Amino acid sequence: MRDLKFLFPFLLLLIPVLSYPQDQPATPITTVDVHSIGPQKLGYLPPIIAPPNNPQSAAKIQLGKMLYFDTRLSKDNTISCATCHDPSMGWSDAGPTSSGIDKQKGGRRAPPVSNAAYCPLQFWDGRAPTLEEQAKGPIQNPIEMGNTHEVMIRTVNDIPGYVAKFEDVFGTPTITVDMVADAIAAFERTVVTTDSPFDRYVKGADQALTPLEKKGLEIFNGKGHCTACHWSAHFSDGRFHNLGVTPTDPAKPDEGRYAITNNPADRGAFKTPTIRDVALRPPYMHNGSEKTLEDVVDLYDRGGRVGDPNLDPLIVPLGLTKNEKKALVAFMTRAMTSLNPEVADVKPIPASDFPK
Amino acid sequence: MKRLSVFVLTLIFLDLALPVDSQAIPAFARKYGQNCNMCHVAFTKLNDYGQRFRDNGYQVAGQEGKESNVIGIAPPLSLRLVLGYSAYINDVASTSGFGLYGFDLLAAGVLHKNVSFLLIYTPRIDSPASQYFGDSGASQIGSLESVSLVFSNLVNTALNIRVGRFEPGYHVFSSKRSFYLFEPYEIYTFTTRNNSYVFDDNQIGIEATGHYPIGFKYALGVVNGNGANPDNNVNKDIYLNVVQTFGKGDGQTAGQRIGAFGYLGWQPLDLPGTVISPTGETNGGDNKSFYRIGGTASFNLRTLNLQVLYMMGSDDKALNSLDSTKNYEYSGGFAELDYAGLLNNRLVASVLYNWITPPSYDSERQMMAYSALLRCYTGDWTAVNVAFHVEFTHRETGKDVKYKENMIGLALDFGF
Numbered sequence: 001m002r003d004l005k006f007l008f009p010f011l012l013l014l015i016p017v018l019s020y021p022q023d024q025p026a027t028p029i030t031t032v033d034v035h036s037i038g039p040q041k042l043g044y045l046p047p048i049i050a051p052p053n054n055p056q057s058a059a060k061i062q063l064g065k066m067l068y069f070d071t072r073l074s075k076d077n078t079i080s081c082a083t084c085h086d087p088s089m090g091w092s093d094a095g096p097t098s099s100g101i102d103k104q105k106g107g108r109r110a111p112p113v114s115n116a117a118y119c120p121l122q123f124w125d126g127r128a129p130t131l132e133e134q135a136k137g138p139i140q141n142p143i144e145m146g147n148t149h150e151v152m153i154r155t156v157n158d159i160p161g162y163v164a165k166f167e168d169v170f171g172t173p174t175i176t177v178d179m180v181a182d183a184i185a186a187f188e189r190t191v192v193t194t195d196s197p198f199d200r201y202v203k204g205a206d207q208a209l210t211p212l213e214k215k216g217l218e219i220f221n222g223k224g225h226c227t228a229c230h231w232s233a234h235f236s237d238g239r240f241h242n243l244g245v246t247p248t249d250p251a252k253p254d255e256g257r258y259a260i261t262n263n264p265a266d267r268g269a270f271k272t273p274t275i276r277d278v279a280l281r282p283p284y285m286h287n288g289s290e291k292t293l294e295d296v297v298d299l300y301d302r303g304g305r306v307g308d309p310n311l312d313p314l315i316v317p318l319g320l321t322k323n324e325k326k327a328l329v330a331f332m333t334r335a336m337t338s339l340n341p342e343v344a345d346v347k348p349i350p351a352s353d354f355p356k
Numbered sequence: 357m358k359r360l361s362v363f364v365l366t367l368i369f370l371d372l373a374l375p376v377d378s379q380a381i382p383a384f385a386r387k388y389g390q391n392c393n394m395c396h397v398a399f400t401k402l403n404d405y406g407q408r409f410r411d412n413g414y415q416v417a418g419q420e421g422k423e424s425n426v427i428g429i430a431p432p433l434s435l436r437l438v439l440g441y442s443a444y445i446n447d448v449a450s451t452s453g454f455g456l457y458g459f460d461l462l463a464a465g466v467l468h469k470n471v472s473f474l475l476i477y478t479p480r481i482d483s484p485a486s487q488y489f490g491d492s493g494a495s496q497i498g499s500l501e502s503v504s505l506v507f508s509n510l511v512n513t514a515l516n517i518r519v520g521r522f523e524p525g526y527h528v529f530s531s532k533r534s535f536y537l538f539e540p541y542e543i544y545t546f547t548t549r550n551n552s553y554v555f556d557d558n559q560i561g562i563e564a565t566g567h568y569p570i571g572f573k574y575a576l577g578v579v580n581g582n583g584a585n586p587d588n589n590v591n592k593d594i595y596l597n598v599v600q601t602f603g604k605g606d607g608q609t610a611g612q613r614i615g616a617f618g619y620l621g622w623q624p625l626d627l628p629g630t631v632i633s634p635t636g637e638t639n640g641g642d643n644k645s646f647y648r649i650g651g652t653a654s655f656n657l658r659t660l661n662l663q664v665l666y667m668m669g670s671d672d673k674a675l676n677s678l679d680s681t682k683n684y685e686y687s688g689g690f691a692e693l694d695y696a697g698l699l700n701n702r703l704v705a706s707v708l709y710n711w712i713t714p715p716s717y718d719s720e721r722q723m724m725a726y727s728a729l730l731r732c733y734t735g736d737w738t739a740v741n742v743a744f745h746v747e748f749t750h751r752e753t754g755k756d757v758k759y760k761e762n763m764i765g766l767a768l769d770f771g772f
Contacts, residue, residue, distance in 0.1 A: 040389060041389030042389065215699050215700075218391065218699065218700050219699070219700055221389075221390050221391050221394070222390065222391040222392070222393030222394055222700050223393040223394075223700045223701060225394060225405055227388070227389070227390050227394070228394070228405070228416070231388070231389065231390075239419070239422070241418075265418070302604075303604035303605065303610060304604075306604075309569075312418055313408055313412075313417035313418045314405070314416065314417060314418060314419075316403075316404040316405050316408070316604060316605045316606070316609075316610055317404070317604050317605050317609070317610035317611070318610075319609055319610060319656075319658065319659055319696075321659070321697070323699065324699060324700070327699070
């Protein structure tokens with residue numbers, strides 16, 4: 001034993017490893033720079049922290065909810081935020097891509113509004129840094145709501161009911177685009193799904209997941225390589241990857257993040273979406289090219305599309321067995337589907353209830 | 357006399373059969389909150405993702421600079437412990453016993469974007485205590501199996517530099533990350549007379565590596581060539597390894613891969629016998645050359661992976677104490693078939709064939725060995741893992757008179 005004394009210093013070195021707090025509360029994602037820290041563990045979502053310049057209030061949230069469902073923000077009074085981000089469709093739509101005014105088709109799938117508050121950047125290509133900035137975009141997108149900010153503001157300012165509510169919330173009767181965006185963002189920050197079987201499981205309810213779902217979680221965090229990108233409590237790294245998704249138009253592939261950064265490494269790269277509630281919103285990928293979760297798993301298992309010159313180096317064939325795929329899908333289907341009634345029960349506001 | 361030679365052979369076998377220092381770095385898994393199979397087919401063998409992680413200087417490929425360095429995480433320390441029971445039977449004797457077959461302390465991590473390190477300390481646990489602190493001068497109580505700095509992506513992915521003591525890049529099938537604990541690749545440890553170079557040794561020097569999106573990789577190194585010992589001549593050994601992968605993946609678990617390697621070294625015949633440098637180097641003279649060349653291939657079919665290595669070696673005739681008129685030329689290799697299955701690769705099975713063909717005048721060292729193993733992994737634990745391991749080897753040495761040996765080992769392979 002005397003001759004093993006030399007091991008003691010190394011055993012002492014292990015103390016800081018063993019004592020490192022493994023279960024410390026996750027840092028709120030909105031307050032850290034996701035682009036400079038590495039993968040974080042899967043876990044339950046921390047509370048949303050609203051930005052200091054747009055604090056939450058019940059009145060603002062209610063106002064934002066009205067605006068979210070109000071088609072009058074669009075050019076021809078036919079499209080609202082909820083048209084493409086429908087609560088009954090996992091806060092997305094039927095896809096594969098979204099339809100805007102005059103039944104124009106967009107090139108990309110509607111990203112879910114649920115838990116978007118946890119995204120460090122918004123849109124598939126990350127061109128908006130905040131929910132507030134994101135909310136302004138579709139209003140003046142010619143194939144989405146087709147309006148202009150000026151016309152939209154005139155419209156809202158002409159509705160006395162809105163003027164009164166904005167004055168109540170913001171203290172001024174003159175409505176601006178920023179106010180509209182702030183209100184919508186405040187509402188969207190309430191659309192968070194924090195209670196899924198997975199969340200209950202990580203909080204200690206061992207029976208919350210079935211044995212098959214537990215196997216799926218193991219694959220998700222191991223051989224399936226899912227947590228290479230779908231990490232943290234949000235199940236997303238908030239970063240951009242080219243997965244080798246089959247383009248809608250091979251002759252003119254969507255350049256994705258490259259259009260924003262002009263960085264060749266971003267060509268064909270899109271933001272990692274969250275896995276939370278993923279089963280509620282097929283089809284999948286930025287262009288809705290994969291119909292089911294099984295198709296998605298198959299795509300990853302193959303290692304993406306053959307011949308994609310800018311495939312993310314994270315993407316490699318996985319060698320999953322049929323049972324492993326089944327477990328993965330089981331995990332993503334029920335275990336990741338939220339049980340939050342306050343989100344699931346959000347109903348569209350009928351036009352008759354809009355401010356007059 | 358026969359008993360003595362059997363005893364010596366037994367010792368040699370047991371020495372070779374002791375596990376090589378193995379690498380699995382659970383500190384990485386702890387850092388990322390992922391389980392071992394993110395990077396390993398099943399620890400310790402790397403999958404394609406893990407291979408890319410290693411090639412990229414312990415950074416997630418494509419995510420350089422976007423993760424915490426060693427300051428921002430738990431201390432990046434890991435240990436690997438292999439303990440168990442083994443039985444050995446040869447033509448005339450048998451033995452068995454419990455053993456502590458391997459113990460490594462590892463630290464590795466990212467210091468800064470594209471700057472990382474790896475340190476493996478291996479305490480000596482397999483020698484008499486007198487060798488630790490005795491007065492005979494054998495005071496080494498362990499070895500720095502590896503300590504290296506890696507500077508990654510100096511020219512995109514085409515140039516990475518590793519300095520220190522490291523596993524040379526020609527080890528595309530690393531004995532340190534092999535499933536086999538007791539019986540590594542025999543050709544790696546086959547040594548020739550009057551030559552201190554061991555193919556399997558980690559070497560001190562500098563290495564440039566590169567990998568390209570088309571699946572091509574290279575490793576070019578300059579090393580002392582005699583393991584961790586101070587250099588013994590002014591000539592430096594050089595090596596080159598190239599591999600090409602076809603299809604997706606890196607040939608570890610997906611895609612198909614072929615490669616070739618060459619090592620050119622120098623061994624002094626004239627050793628002055630005294631240390632002439634403050635740092636321990638000697639100025640051995642009359643340097644004679646030797647080389648090792650070979651080819652590698654890795655084929656994947658679903659959950660099966662076949663790894664093949666063929667190597668030829670040649671030492672200058674001046675190094676050949678058996679026949680000084682000829683270069684000492686030999687060849688050998690191995691073929692290994694691995695299966696990984698059950699959920700998250702909880703079960704690994706493998707068969708391995710080793711062979712060595714020395715020159716005819718040294719036929720006593722001709723060797724062939726069959727090995728097989730099963731490994732079962734216990735659970736889904738982030739960065740902690742335990743594998744139950746059983747491994748069997750049958751080996752025959754010699755040409756006309758074959759010396760037969762059998763070894764079976766049971767082990768717990770624990771990584772933290």
